[in-house]
Structures are given as structure tokens and as C-alpha cells.
Amino acid sequence: MFLSPLMLFGAFAVSVPIIIHLISRRQHKRVKWAAMRFLIASVEKTKKRLNIEDLLLLLLRCLAVLLLALTFARPALSGAGGGLFGEPPVTGVIVLDHSMSMGYSDGTTTRFERAKQAVQQLLDSAPPGSSFALLYAGDVVEAVIPQPTLDLSLVRQTVGKAEVSDRTTRLQPALRRAVDTLQSKAAARREVHVFTDGQASGLTPLSAIQSITEAAGASGIRTRMVVIADPARDNVAVTDLSLDGGICVVHRPARFSVEVANTGPAAARNVRVSLQLGNAAPVDEKMLLVLAPGERLRVTLSATPTEPVYQSVTATITGDRLPSDDTRSISIRPVDSVSILIVDPAVTTVRRDTGAFFLRNAFAPVPRSQQADYFVRTTAIAPAELADARLDTHQIVVLTNVPDFTPATVDRLTGFVRRGGGLIVFPGPLVVPGTYNTQLLEKAGLLPASLGEPVGDATDRERFFVPQGDNFEHEIARVWNDPNAGSPASVRVYRAFDLTPDPTARQQDVGAPRTVIRFAPSATNATLSGKPMLIERPFGAGRVLLFATTADTIWTDLAVRPAVLVPLLQRTLGLVVSSGDASMNLPVGSTLSRITGGDVLGREASITRPAKRRAATDATSTGVNTPSTPDPALLTDTVSVQLRDNTPVFRYDNTGRAGAYVARFKGEPPLTWVFAAQIDAEESNLKPLEIEELSSLEPDLKVVAWDPTGESSDVLAASGATEIWSLFAFIVLGLFTAEVLLGNWFSRSR
Numbered sequence: 088m089f090l091s092p093l094m095l096f097g098a099f100a101v102s103v104p105i106i107i108h109l110i111s112r113r114q115h116k117r118v119k120w121a122a123m124r125f126l127i128a129s130v131e132k133t134k135k136r137l138n139i140e141d142l143l144l145l146l147l148r149c150l151a152v153l154l155l156a157l158t159f160a161r162p163a164l165s166g167a168g169g170g171l172f173g174e175p176p177v178t179g180v181i182v183l184d185h186s187m188s189m190g191y192s193d194g195t196t197t198r199f200e201r202a203k204q205a206v207q208q209l210l211d212s213a214p215p216g217s218s219f220a221l222l223y224a225g226d227v228v229e230a231v232i233p234q235p236t237l238d239l240s241l242v243r244q245t246v247g248k249a250e251v252s253d254r255t256t257r258l259q260p261a262l263r264r265a266v267d268t269l270q271s272k273a274a275a276r277r278e279v280h281v282f283t284d285g286q287a288s289g290l291t292p293l294s295a296i297q298s299i300t301e302a303a304g305a306s307g308i309r310t311r312m313v314v315i316a317d318p319a320r321d322n323v324a325v326t327d328l329s330l331d332g333g334i335c336v337v338h339r340p341a342r343f344s345v346e347v348a349n350t351g352p353a354a355a356r357n358v359r360v361s362l363q364l365g366n367a368a369p370v371d372e373k374m375l376l377v378l379a380p381g382e383r384l385r386v387t388l389s390a391t392p393t394e395p396v397y398q399s400v401t402a403t404i405t406g407d408r409l410p411s412d413d414t415r416s417i418s419i420r421p422v423d424s425v426s427i428l429i430v431d432p433a434v435t436t437v438r439r440d441t442g443a444f445f446l447r448n449a450f451a452p453v454p455r456s457q458q459a460d461y462f463v464r465t466t467a468i469a470p471a472e473l474a475d476a477r478l479d480t481h482q483i484v485v486l487t488n489v490p491d492f493t494p495a496t497v498d499r500l501t502g503f504v505r506r507g508g509g510l511i512v513f514p515g516p517l518v519v520p521g522t523y524n525t526q527l528l529e530k531a532g533l534l535p536a537s538l539g540e541p542v543g544d545a546t547d548r549e550r551f552f553v554p555q556g557d558n559f560e561h562e563i564a565r566v567w568n569d570p571n572a573g574s575p576a577s578v579r580v581y582r583a584f585d586l587t588p589d590p591t592a593r594q595q596d597v598g599a600p601r602t603v604i605r606f607a608p609s610a611t612n613a614t615l616s617g618k619p620m621l622i623e624r625p626f627g628a629g630r631v632l633l634f635a636t637t638a639d640t641i642w643t644d645l646a647v648r649p650a651v652l653v654p655l656l657q658r659t660l661g662l663v664v665s666s667g668d669a670s671m672n673l674p675v676g677s678t679l680s681r682i683t684g685g686d687v688l689g690r691e692a693s694i695t696r697p698a699k700r701r702a703a704t705d706a707t708s709t710g711v712n713t714p715s716t717p718d719p720a721l722l723t724d725t726v727s728v729q730l731r732d733n734t735p736v737f738r739y740d741n742t743g744r745a746g747a748y749v750a751r752f753k754g755e756p757p758l759t760w761v762f763a764a765q766i767d768a769e770e771s772n773l774k775p776l777e778i779e780e781l782s783s784l785e786p787d788l789k790v791v792a793w794d795p796t797g798e799s800s801d802v803l804a805a806s807g808a809t810e811i812w813s814l815f816a817f818i819v820l821g822l823f824t825a826e827v828l829l830g831n832w833f834s835r836s837r
Contacts, residue, residue: 147825176216178235178274180265181206181242184283185223185249186256187675187745187770191284192408193317199251202282202315205793206246209280210239220268221245224261224283225254225743226676226767235272250699253411253675253745255767256289259296262310266303277308282793285314285775293776293784300787311789316775321351323358323378324412324771328402329562331387333654333661335421336462340389345402345415347386349378350772359405362388365398392421397671397761399747410700412771416747416763418671422462425664426481429467430489431638432517442487442513442638443467445646449656452649463660478503483663487638488515492526501531505596505627509663512631513638514538514584528589533631535600535624539585542614545642551579554604554620561603563621563658575604575651582642583635586619598625603632621655623662628682630666632659671762678740679762687728688735690754694724697746726750 183206189199210219218235219242222228231245262281269277283289290296300310324347331344343362349355354377361372371388378384390400401416427450431443438444447465451458468476470489474496478484484503492500504510510533514523520538528534543552556576559565566572588600603621615635623632636643645652670681728737742748742764752758781790 175276176214176218176274177276177278178218178269178272179213179278179280180220180222180235180268181209181246182222182224182258182261182265182279182281182283183246183249184225184256184258184281184289185229185252185254186225186286186289187251187253187411187766188256188286188289188409188773189284189315190251190409190411191317191322191773194408197251198284198315198317199249201793202284202313203246203249205282205313205315206280207243210243210246213239220265222261222265223249223252224256224258224281225252226257227254228261228264230264234268252743253764253766253770254743255675255770256283256286258283258289259299262296262299266299266306266308266310269303269308270306279303279308279310281310281312282315283312284773285312285316285778285781286770286772287774287776288769288772290776290781293780297784297787300784304787309789310787311791312781313791313793314775314778314781315793320773320775321353321355321407322409322412322771322773323347323349323351323355323404323407324409324768325360325402325404325415326383326412326768326771327385328400328415328417328765330417330419330661330665331566333657333659334425334664335392335419335661337392337395337421337423339462340391341419341421343388343390343400343402345386345388346383347375347378347404348383348768348771349380350774352380354379357405360386360388361403362390363401363403364390364392369403392419395421395423397668397759399761399763401747409771409773411745412766414700414746415765416697416745417765418668418747418761418763419665420668420671422664425463425483425660427463427465427483427485427660428476428478428481429465429485429487430470430473431467431487432470432489433639434467434469440640442515442646445640445652446485446487446638446656449646449649449652450660452653452657474499478508479506481508483509483511483660485511485513485638487513488517490517490519491522494526497526497531497533501533504533504629504631507628507667509629509666510626510631511659511663512633513636514634515637515639516641518584520584532591532597533626534589535622535631535633536586536588536619539587541582541584541642543580543582543642545582548581551581552583552606552609552615553580554578555607559604561601561623563603563623563655563662566654566658572654573650575655576607578643578645578648578651580606580620580636580643580645583615583620585615586622586633586635588619588622589624596627600624606635625666625669628667628670630663632663671760673742673762673764675745675764675766676743677764678738679742681737683728683735683737685735686756687737687752687758688730689727690752690758691725691727692737692750692752692760694726694739694741695749695751696722696724696741697744697748698722699744 183202185199189202190197213219216237217239218237219232219239220230220235221232221242222230232242236242258281262279265279269279303310325345326348327344327346329344331342335341345360345362347358347360356377358375358378359372360375361369363369370390373386373388375384375386388402392398397418397420399416400419401414403414406413429443429446431441433441434443447467450465451461451463453461466481474493478499484500500510512534518538520540523534524537528537544550554575556574557568559568564575567574588602590599600622601624602619603623604619606615606618606620608616618635620635621632623630636645638646640646670679673679724739724741726737726739728735739750745764745766747761747763750760750762778790778792781788784790
């Protein structure tokens, strides 16, 4: 085989000495000279010898040129033949899995530390002249050393300093990147070495891994997976933490829902779950006596924030051998007041059956004497006043049975929501579906669904639709999955619009619509069966919610069922108010990008990252994992607010560690942000693919279980091809030397 086959075209140069030889033999014009007859006898005697000498020199020159072309083509021998010339050097790529699951400890060392030992073992056993690139595999590929380098000491130092992250396992992108890196390398022995714990979630689908390794094998690239595994897979994790009581208000208890999952094969006992605000001591805790294998339980814990500023809430469980998922943090910003603007055509009336009347009492469900001190304040106006209303002084705008809008009003509503406001829409008899669809959906892209014609007869109180009663997925309605919390199925809807979710993302910052509550199947009228009764979608930094029926009692009795309406609106209020800060909670490894005010443009922020947490020293530990205490300077970054598309934006992407990040802006006025990064819950499932399953990918992927006591050569793949161009080069040199010596010998005087 030849590693640079294009250089074989140089073999055509062998024709050069032949052409020169033929030109030198061309016939010359004969000139008769009398004295020449005395030399003829001597020439005839030596002519035969001269021809043989010329042919011999020609053969040496042709052979030298031919072998020179073969030398530049880099010939190589594969298999056992290559072993005659020594162990060939490796041009390889090391793929090191640094995902969260690699932090699992056996009580002494983590999987990641053992993987680093295996990499060092590979480097120590590599033949002289080998070169390696280094990639970190997670949910993104980090090319630490992007191209193979002969400086193996640099690779050793880089691996020695590597730290496990809290990222998700995704081996396919890193494997593809490694193969693509070697495709352009002309080397006799190209190899990819993957060091991982073999976590199943990071290797699926196997068909994708197989297609990459098959393509690599067809190109002569060998791939080997070294599995750093251990039999212990017990793990309990905090897989979700969320605000569960609607809106978070200062000096009022807030409820937080904590999901704890046992991803191991054995039951977990006496798992303590605690909740804390910031770095303070835990404020609430519960004990889970038994958590069965594969079981997920939700517990509700309470905390009372005292300041309307960004702060972290952290749920922590009993420490185990995988510390990163034993805690989970979110960022919250409690409010001290919420202002709601209600737009209702009937606001000028004194009746107590208008939508504005019911909404004002549902948003502030306290006696009239206490409403002035309640944190929710409502203002009701007529549609004609909406054009001049100061929307940004409110957090939410509610439209009830508003028939029409001017283009300027639509633009103001769109900007209000995009900046972080909330819009709640209750249609009614005055609403024309075509008008709403044209003005608020097609032109503005605000509505999460299009309105069809209303269905049902509001005068027939014997025929009605009911909402679903169980299996709620949306966070607003999830409270009703608890049978003790009541059910919205008690509500009767006599007439409602047929809502069709809008799948079109009409702007880049518009999210997909999600149904909060849907209508239950109806035997009498299937038109609305399964259709949304309440649907929402993110819009910019804000949120838009659309009901299918009215806010008053004309089409439904929802308004007179406070056991349903009050929690529904309170939880809706919490979702809408928190939408503007939703970007402060992001997956590990994501980029925080947040529009700021002009007053912080150019100001630098000092960002403190969360410290790494230590694993419990043995699997039966009942202690809580504690963070390590490295030099604070090692946990601090500096970022400044920059203009992007003429908008001041704060961007930060060093979020590879889960937990709460604190950004303190320099200058005046003082400003502190807290944002949080969360681990993918699937990463806590340590179930690996067994070696037998991975072996199904052979022969294109060689899978071995790493044994630290084994021979170091076991880590390397079997010997590949060996380059023998140096042998050809010596032969070429010998041929040219022989040609010069023979030429001098043949031309001597005789």
C-alpha cells in the first residue's frame, strides 16, 4: 500500500533518461576522412562493450528514478510483514469522556481519574514518533489539542490537568470529529482511542456509532473503545427543582417541588431532602424512608424569601458516590408587587358579572378590606383606553372579549410581551375569529393558536364540555395530578372557540405552543374533544396565554368556581411573571444571553462559578456532599456587557459546572445577578451498555474493559501498516552512487 499514491505519477519521470539516451544515439552526418579507415578496426572491436555499458547505466538511472517516485509515495507493509521493520508510529486521536457520570467514585478514585491513568498508559506504550490529538467528549466536543502532535509531554500535561465536567454524555459527535481529523492524515497507522464509562444514554443509537466506525474502517482507521467501568451503579439524584406555588413573593412562603430519582438497581433508604436559599442553612427538609429501584418521587418544600432580588434555591439530598447530581439549583427573583391591566368592554358598567370583576377577585383572592395591601394590584380599562395606556408599568395585560385592535395597539402589545410582559386573552361573543387570526396571529405572531368558529350553545345548560381531569403535563396544571387538590373537570363550558395550535415559529424568539388544559372527550359533541381549553407559548422574553372561552359566566361557569379559577390564575401569574427570568436557568454548558439596560453597557461583571463537590467516601455515607475550596481566583471570570445589533447584551458561556453562578457588576448602582445551570436528568442514569452489546460493533470497533493491572500494550490496537520508504530511499541512494562510480569507471582511458 502507498500512503501518498498521487506521487506514483512521478514514475513517468523514468522516461527522461530513456529519452536522453535515444537522443544521444541519433544519426549524425557522415563525413569521409581518409585517415579514419585506420580507426575502424579499433572502433568495431570496442563497440559491443560500449553498448553494454550504456545500457547498464541507463538501467541504473531508470531504476533510481522509479524507486525515487515510489519513495515519495510512502510505501507501507501491513500485518505481520510490517513487524519486520519495527513497531510503526501511531497517528491518533484520544477521545476522553469528561461527562458527569465519569465523576462516579468507587470510594477511592473516580472513573475519570482512572480514565486519565489509562490515557497515560496509552501514551507511555506508544511507539517512538507517534502523535496524538486530544478531544473531550460531552454534549459538545472540546478540541483541546485539535491536531495530532509529536509533543506527547504536552498531551500528558493536558490530560493530567483535565477535570470532569457536569456535561451530558454524547460520544457520537466526538467520535465523528476524531475520524474526520484522521481522514486527512497520510499515516500508516491511524487510530482513534475512546475512553469512557460506556453509559448507555451516551452511546445510543448504536447504529450511529456503527456507521462512523464502519466508515473509519473502510478508510484504514482503527477505532478502539476502552471502557472504564465498575460493578457499583447505585445512585440517587435530584432530577428536577421548580417553583410549585404559582408566584414567588417576598415575605410569603413559596412552595418548591423537588423530584428525587433512584437510578440504581437497589432500594435507597433514608434519603434526606433539604432546601436552602443562597448559601444559608437549610430552611426545610423531608426524609424519604424508601426509594425503590427506578422510582421517582416528588416532595414539596417551602422557603420564604425576604428580598426582591435574584437569589438561588438549592435542593440537596444525602451524599453518595456521584456528588454532582446530589444537588440542584435554580435562580429566582421574588416580587414584592405585581400590576395587572385588565381590558374589558364592560368595565364601565357596575355589574358584578363582567370578566373584569371575576378576574380582579381571582387575582387578589382576599377580602376587599385587604386588597389594598395585597401584592397583586389590578387596573381595569375599556378597549378605547388601551392605545394610550402605559403598558410597561404593568407585568400582565389581560384582554377579555376585546373585539378589535388598531395596528399601533398591536405593535405596542407585541413589544410589551417581547420585553418580558405577559398577555392573557379571554375571547367572547364580540370576538370575530378572522380578525384575531389576522391581527394577532398572522401579522404579529402573538397568539399560540388560531381561532375557529365557536362551538356549543350558551343557552342550553344541559349540554356542555368539561376539561380533562388527570394526566396534566404542563407546570400550570400539574398541581391537579394530586387527587387531593381537586380537579378542573368540575367546570362546565357551554360554548368555546375551536383552537388550533399554531406550529409556525413566525419569529426567531417565538417558542412552540403548549397546551395547558384540554377538553375531555365528549360523547355528545366530539368537535372540541382533545382540543385546547388553555394554550400558551413563549414570545421573546414574555409569554402569551389564550383561553377558548370567556372570563365571565356567559359561556362557562369557570368564573364561579374559585377552587379551580384561583389556583389556575395564580399559577398562570407565576409562570408569566417568571418568564422574563426564565433565561437565568439553563442547561449545563449552555450560553447565558440576556438583554440588559443601557445603564450597564460596558460595565464589567465578576462571575463566581460553583465549586466542585466532593463524593462521599463510602457508599453507605449519610453525610451531605460538600463543595471543595479551591483558590477563589480559579472560580472567577470577568465579562462585560457589549453591544450586539445595537442592543446591550450580557453573554457568558463557561457553564460546564452545575450550580448557582453569581455575577457582580462593577460600578454604580450596585447590581448582582444569580443564574443557575442544571444537569440533564438522564445523565444520572449510570446504566452502561454491557461489553457484549458493544462487541456487536466489532470488527470495526474494538471494545476492551480497562484493567489497571494489565499490560500497557493492551490499551493499544493491533499493529497496523509500517512505512518502508526509508528502505527505498537507501536503495535509491545506492543506485545513484553506483551509477556515478560505474560512469567514472567506464569513461576511464583504456
